Amino acid sequence: MFRWILLLLTITLLGLQYRLWFGEANLREVWALQQEIERQRSENDHLVARNHQLDAEVKDLKQGLAALEERARNELGMVKQGETFFQLVPALPQAVPLPIDKKSN
Template identity: 75%
Template sequence: MLLLLLVCLIGLQYRLWFGEANLGDVQALQQEIERQRAENDLLVNRNHQLDAEVKDLKQGLEALEERARNQLGMIKEGESFFQLVPALPGKPPADSGQSRNP
């Protein structure tokens, strides 16, 4: 009887450690679940931001105007657009058109 119980215990331990759905597989799946939950949280936050942006675009013209200015480079009639370009490293700044006579 004791031998039969020992064989059953060894068989169950074998399945627990090396069989189908063993402890290593379960732990790997738990890590995958946590990774997927973190990714889902990021996507939920992004969806909330997009939803707020859609509502803002539907309700007001300020968001639409801001998007047109930033993404399409549009300006209002009568406005002046100035683009500042940084100087290249090692190159002196371009002459501004003013003479420098002392």
């Protein structure tokens, strides 16, 4: 009698383990979904931060001309009337002279 109970419990345990590892909604799927949730949360946090930044920029543009002027200067290169604009251009690297081939002369 004890053997039958032990055999029944063993079969039940194996059946439950099979469902846990290979059945519907198994542990591998749960782990994959948890990783997907973390990835999505990270992406959402990034998008929320970007939205806050854009919202602040819109408020600045609506409230004052300073932000609009700064944007026009930086992005469009605009200059106020009466201002002097200086553009600094980096120097070109010095050209290395080519060796003279004496045989071709």
